[in-house]
Amino acid sequence: MIRVGIVGATGYTGSELLRLLLRHREVELIAVTSRAEAGRAVSDYFPALRGVCPLEFAPADSPLLNSCDLVFFATPNGTAMLEAPALLEAGVRVIDLAADFRLRDAELWSSWYGMAHACPDLLSEAVYGLPEVNRAALPGARLVANPGCYPTAVALGFLPLIESGFVDPGFLVADVKSGVSGAGRQAKTGLLMAEVGESFKAYSVAGHRHQPEICQTLRAVQPKGAPAIQLTFVPHLVPMIRGIEATLYARLDPSAGVQGAEQLQSLFEDRYQNESFVDVMPQGSAPETRSVRGTNLCRLAVTVPMAQAAERGQTLVVQSVIDNLVKGAAGQAVQNMNLMFGLAEGTGLSHLAWVP
Amino acid sequence: MIRVGIVGATGYTGSELLRLLLRHREVELIAVTSRAEAGRAVSDYFPALRGVCPLEFAPADSPLLNSCDLVFFATPNGTAMLEAPALLEAGVRVIDLAADFRLRDAELWSSWYGMAHACPDLLSEAVYGLPEVNRAALPGARLVANPGCYPTAVALGFLPLIESGFVDPGFLVADVKSGVSGAGRQAKTGLLMAEVGESFKAYSVAGHRHQPEICQTLRAVQPKGAPAIQLTFVPHLVPMIRGIEATLYARLDPSAGVQGAEQLQSLFEDRYQNESFVDVMPQGSAPETRSVRGTNLCRLAVTVPMAQAAERGQTLVVQSVIDNLVKGAAGQAVQNMNLMFGLAEGTGLSHLAWVP
Amino acid sequence: MIRVGIVGATGYTGSELLRLLLRHREVELIAVTSRAEAGRAVSDYFPALRGVCPLEFAPADSPLLNSCDLVFFATPNGTAMLEAPALLEAGVRVIDLAADFRLRDAELWSSWYGMAHACPDLLSEAVYGLPEVNRAALPGARLVANPGCYPTAVALGFLPLIESGFVDPGFLVADVKSGVSGAGRQAKTGLLMAEVGESFKAYSVAGHRHQPEICQTLRAVQPKGAPAIQLTFVPHLVPMIRGIEATLYARLDPSAGVQGAEQLQSLFEDRYQNESFVDVMPQGSAPETRSVRGTNLCRLAVTVPMAQAAERGQTLVVQSVIDNLVKGAAGQAVQNMNLMFGLAEGTGLSHLAWVP
Amino acid sequence: MIRVGIVGATGYTGSELLRLLLRHREVELIAVTSRAEAGRAVSDYFPALRGVCPLEFAPADSPLLNSCDLVFFATPNGTAMLEAPALLEAGVRVIDLAADFRLRDAELWSSWYGMAHACPDLLSEAVYGLPEVNRAALPGARLVANPGCYPTAVALGFLPLIESGFVDPGFLVADVKSGVSGAGRQAKTGLLMAEVGESFKAYSVAGHRHQPEICQTLRAVQPKGAPAIQLTFVPHLVPMIRGIEATLYARLDPSAGVQGAEQLQSLFEDRYQNESFVDVMPQGSAPETRSVRGTNLCRLAVTVPMAQAAERGQTLVVQSVIDNLVKGAAGQAVQNMNLMFGLAEGTGLSHLAWVP
Secondary structure (H helix, E strand, O other), X not given: OEEEEEEOOOOHHHHHHHHHHOOOOOEEXXXXXXXXXXXXXXXXXXXXXXXXXXXXXXXXXXXXXXHOOEEEEOOOOOOHHHHHHHHHHOOOEEEEOOOXXXXXXXXXXXXXXXXXXXXXXXXXXXXXXXXXXHHHHOOOOOEEEOOOHHHHHHHHHHHHXXXXXXXXXXXXXXXXXXXXXXXXXXXXXXXXXXXXOOOOEEOOOOOOOHHXXXXXXXXXXXXXXXXXXXXXXXXXEEOOOOOEEEEEEEEEOHHHOOOHHHHHHHHHHHHOOOOOOEEEOOOOOOOEHHHHOOOOOEEEEEEOOOOOOOOOOOEEEEEEEEOOOHHHHHHHHHHHHHHHOOOOOOOOOOOOOOOO | OEEEEEEOOXXXXXXXXXXXXXXXXXXXXXXXEOOOOOOOEHHHHOHHHOOOOOOEEEOOOOHHHXXXXXXXXXXXXXXXXXXXXXXXXXXOEEEEOOOOOOOOOHHHHHHHHOXXXXXXXXXXXXXXXXXXXXXXXXXXXXXXXXXXXXXXXXXXXXXHHHHHOOEOOOOEEEEEEEEHHHHOOOOOHHHEXXXXXXXXXXXXXXXXXXHHHHHHHHHHHOOOOOOOOOEXXXXXXXXXXXXXXXXXXXXXXXXXXXXXXXXXXXXXXXXXXXXOOEEEOOOXXXXXXXXXXXXXXXXXXXXXXXXXXXXXXXXXXXXEEEOOOHHHHHHHHHHHHXXXXXXXXXXXXXXXXXXX | OEEEEEEOOOOHHHHHHHHHHOOOOOEEEEEEEOOOOOOOEHHHHOHHHOOOOOOEEXXXXXXXXHHOOEXXXXXXXXXXXXXXXXXXXXXOEEEEOOOOOOOOOHHHHHHHHOOOOOOHHHOOOOEEOOHHHHHHHOOOOOEEEOOOHHHHHXXXXXXXXXXXXXXXXXXXXXXXXXXXXXXXXXXXXXXEHHHHXXXXXXXXXXXXXXXXXXXXXXXXXXXXXXXXXXXXXXXXXXXXXXXXXXXXXXXXOHXXXXXXXXXXXXXXXXXXXXXXXXXXXXXXXXXXXXXHOOOOOEEEEEEOOOOOOOOOOOEEEEEEEEOOOHHHHHHHHHHHHHHHOOOOOOOOOOOOOOOO | OEEEEEEOOOOHHHHHHHHHHOOOOOEEEEEEEOOOOOOOEHHHHOHHHOOOOOOEOEXXXXXXXHHOOEEEEOOOOOOHHHXXXXXXXXXXXXXXXXXXXXXXXXXXXXXXXXOOOOOHHHOOOOEEOOHHHHHHHOOOOOEEEOOOXXXXXXXXHHHHHHHHOOEOOOOEEEEEEEXXXXXXXXXXXXXXXXXXXXXOEEOOOOOOOHHHHHHHHHHHHOOXXXXXXXXXEEEEEXXXXXXXXXXXXXXXXXXXXXXXXXXXXXXHHHHOOOOOOEEEOOOOOOOEHHHHOOOOXXXXXXXXXXXXXXXXXXXXXXXEEEOOOXXXXXXXXXXXXXXXXXXXXXXXXXXXXXXX
16 A cells, blocks of 8 residues: 655645545555644545545644655645655655646746746656656656646647657647636635636736646657747636646648648557557547546547648647546546556546536 | 518527617517417517517518518528528518628538528628628628628637738638537537536537638738638637637738737727727737627737747737627627618617626 | 716626616716725726726725715625715715615624624614615615615515415525625635536525515515514525526415415516516416526516415415526616616616526 | 346436446446447447447347346336336346336326326336335345436435424425436427526426425335325426435424424434435535535435524424436436345445535
């Protein structure tokens, strides 16, 4: 049994971790901390866990964390970088679900997150926990940066195209849409149901923190000598609770000589044939977020729309859907844990989506 | 008073026309037809109109239509082209809210709508009722093709960019999102709340009827000698009832020499300064669909996202929001009617959005 | 023109007042105050009002309020009782949309609202602004207590039954359901879309402030000597934005000798035949909240369900729907204003519901 | 392994059965039939089951059903009564999720369901599958009538009160609310998201089929000589997908001498202490439907609201929440199957609710 702690379990990624770990047969939950709710029964705070979770919230500095094999940080950005070093020192492995260790460049991180980085020396050690790219590095990892929700959906959609060099990396567009749980459990008027229900909008159009994270991932898989990645990334808020859909646009590089949709379909199917959490759907499919709700899956479809003149390069479209709280957060964290501890990658992640 | 008839008033564009026309001070409603509900009180079918609408649904071939000054067709595609010619013959002017007269090319129309066109000779006469482009032609029009909902949102967003030649017309992307009322009042399982609620997806990615309609509009306003329009158009279904948001992507043509966001902001503000139903919002705004809900407004914002290298041409983003049933259908039809009959353009269209 | 001020216009009742008053032809908006947003353009705060409202938010103590004919308080409970007395002194009439002047018993008020009342002497003067009960008192009123949202829906549904003595007042049940805007625009996690969306619950089952308000209204219309009112009142939160539905249960008093559903239908139709904002629907109707959305209407239906043995008294059911922000708040306040100033009761309140 | 078939698996109870049975470790799915989709891959019809379900839909009369140990009918009312007898004859046990075998009185059944009963002789044999009442009868049952969704929520809430004789059975009120999936996967305009979203209404107020089903259950548990059950049952449609909340009202019988809320709390806790799928929450709790979403749980709370005079008998309130598709349909069917085949009652039913 892996002895596990969760720091900051009162938000949405924390509660989702609880849902997954309480039913994970190789995990023993040792400590679940909360600054605000310390001493309160977890099942009182989350009535959905009545009868299932016997723990109380421990204080944020609970010594129990030091006795864990693994600690998940489900805290706001800027917390793990302060607390993880001592745990690592004590031999505890760490998965951070926030952004603290996602960017390898401390200066870039500071410019986007508005604070100095507390342990820039750890950035190069941290493994970016997208198993479909970095699986080999996970068994030995002490510190894993769990990817952002948008970056997971977008990177998995662009990966085969960038790795193959089939598209012009200089004009990528990611039009992404997220349910409101992606904004976390914050008491902001802008997230009230009366504000976000029955409405739709883009936000952070001028720039969003997930853009450099995606670029870093894509750059790392480009063929040698490929032109620079230029990605326009526009997030939107959908009046629903869970789910991300990313519609990705790229222009086929005429020099790559791609022969139609079949070749693209094969490219995607081949790339992901051994990935148990990426499902490449048949031509003509319309992946919907509910088909992955509550699961750790990413479903993809690739299309070359008609009414496109070929002579200047065709635009292709990739659709990518995930559950932002599972493959986009807690589920991927469990997948990473499984790989770090030598378990079957899908342990505890076999949930089926609820439809409807 | 304008004597008005509505053919096919049991769908969503029909009921929205009723809402607007019953409170329009220059309109007298003469006949409201329905094949299925003929003889039934309109206010029995639409309880929201109890006490306001004294009419019964007339049969589809009601002779009252011939005594109208204007007849709106709020029917499925393929109906107006069969019935409008006789009305025009009888001196009745016609606004079709369906697609029958939107494309000037009968063959193109047939290929997208799956039927032969019944009166291709009328296509060249029909005025495409986007007042922001064709206002001058409306006073004399006998036959008006009311634009589609997506084409309205997309065309108004791209117009200043295409007219000015500031962007490369060869790589336009329109990622559009619509509430479910856009699919009409059809008894299809795919539109049940249990199917479309709490989920999000793209659809018709391979090709959608509104793509050629938008291209036709944009081509007509291009500067002489400009390269061909190439538009990738991907619609999505949002789990809400009303509203369209279009996020538009275009690449600034480096040869146009545009100097930053201010110049683009001015371009949009200048283009629409005399348009009472187009609101160009300040830099940094995030137009949301609820801000135009129930109104005939289109709100726009234009942004040049950061993290874009300039040397290969910058990608800019336009956000455009409308209410699909008002500016995207019934409201624009009333706006067209006002112009056809010499009324103030905004008569009967002064509603404010409900927030929340 | 009535010179009008609004104190506290950044919440939902305030914004709804703005929507109604900006289009009211007899009203001139003089001042709109906000403690937090003073100095900011109203249309910047509410983008839906761009181009319509030229005002800036004034500070809470703006002297402009003293120059008004009428001031609306759209503030939290406990504010109007502090500020209204000075305005009344200055000859300004006041409508309070909060609860400060709704209960005539200061002690009862204190026990439910958790503070001492600041001006108990004004309670007997304040007119409870439910025009269907107190219309005659409104023209002369200086101070009007605008009814609560639930009390409006419940009182209008029970009124004919209590006035007539047809039912046993000792066992009334009001099972009421409200959209989330009823909770106001408060930054509470419990009102986030991710918390209240796709879920349903009762709340305040042990006791809710609107229960004594309803009882006070019903007691005032009971026939002499009737038994005491006993009302079980259970509110619920519906995952939608606007609307209240109240399902009311009462037992026919066998001694009243009511002969079936027709007599009840007549009772309701007769009671409300001259009320322009109460619509008694035909037997078998199912009033839905969307049929009154955005309007000042209350729609009612009365039913005697089958499968009820008559010998011990039959249970009847009344359904009552309103828009909580219109007839349940801002619309009723405008209706009261119209009556106070001798205008036609429906001025500025002719909106039709949006369907869908 | 239990060899299982599902007749009619394209609706919501059918797809929910698939979700549960595909992960049930003691079940082998032999045949899944569909009249309309025979021959199609189940995972093509339900993309959420891609990679999990290798079956094709079999025709409705598939001989494979005869080789099953158990067949679930997830068909419209009136189908199982035609097809179950032959299966029973062949030694196949049957659980009907529709209403065919729920009422013991064939004439009453016919009057509510509008057709003659095809096998009235089986009605007395059929076990009403509410394990909390009829557990003992399930191991030997050949034919189980799975309870309706509303009857499950209402009966579990009233049971302790009726069994104990604490309340007057002559004036029970059940105000029940259901998400739209309760209406099934029918292509009706009335269930479109644009019709039922953002609105709330009661329906079938005059009478609903679940009323006699509930009365039958409650009558069976009344103490000898208790007065007749009189239940007013009003269902409502909530703009959400899953979940039922029942708010139940009853009047304490003064002669029962109940001493306050603690005694009621104990009554409920004692009654359900050995029930793994009924959770009696502490005083003051507000059970919400999302706390049981996706699970087989029923959560209850009992309250005696304040502001009630005691002398004429107090009204108490019970709140009961379930997931209509799980404890209200497919989950309870699996619970029944487990009991019929001697498995641990909770096998395959350990899901935790998603929050949010």
